[in-house]
């Protein structure tokens with residue numbers, strides 16, 4: 446799994462227990478998955494369709510640095526299914542894992558649109 450993004454846990458990201466608010470982490474992950482999909486499918490009209498079980502395995506505290514990793518599970522016709530994990534960068538302890546998130550590529554009519562992609566592409570190979 447390639448870990449693309451780092452986030453720093455700040456006071457505004459905490460819940461009343463003083464640990465990272467789960468909704469904040471999910472928002473970071475959703476944005477990362479959407480950006481990854483936008484780049485892979487070369488389409489800015491992307492929505493999150495479905496997330497599988499979300500497993501909060503450990504928590505994070507103020508000052509921790511979180512890394513978010515993404516892997517492709519499957520290229521569909523209009524969709525891209527991704528696996529992701531967030532972990533503590535220093536300890537490598539997994540904080541959350543989501544086995545399947547399905548992102549859907551839309552056309553101008555807001556309906557699913559075939560993306561024509563079948564494998565991961567690297568930007569350097571497109572240039």
Ligand SMILES: CCCCCCCCCCCCCCCC(=O)SCCNC(=O)CCNC(=O)[C@H](O)C(C)(C)COP(=O)(O)OP(=O)(O)OC[C@H]1O[C@@H](n2cnc3c(N)ncnc32)[C@H](O)[C@@H]1OP(=O)(O)O
Pocket residue numbers: 475476479480483484489491492493494495520521522523524525547549555556557
């Ligand atoms: C270069 C940089 C530029 C940057 C510049 C812009 C930057 C910007 C960044 C931020 C980016 C924000 C983006 C955030 C992401 C949201 O916050 S999105 C908001 C939350 N999500 C939504 O509102 C989606 C609401 N749902 C819908 O509109 C409709 O359900 C949809 C998505 C259009 C799909 O409609 P549908 O009738 O279910 O369509 P259908 O053809 O049956 O299925 C479409 C695909 O989904 C799959 N699917 C359907 N149901 C399921 C299911 N339950 N489970 C799994 N897969 C399913 C189907 O298998 C199909 O896949 P393929 O076989 O074609 O591959």
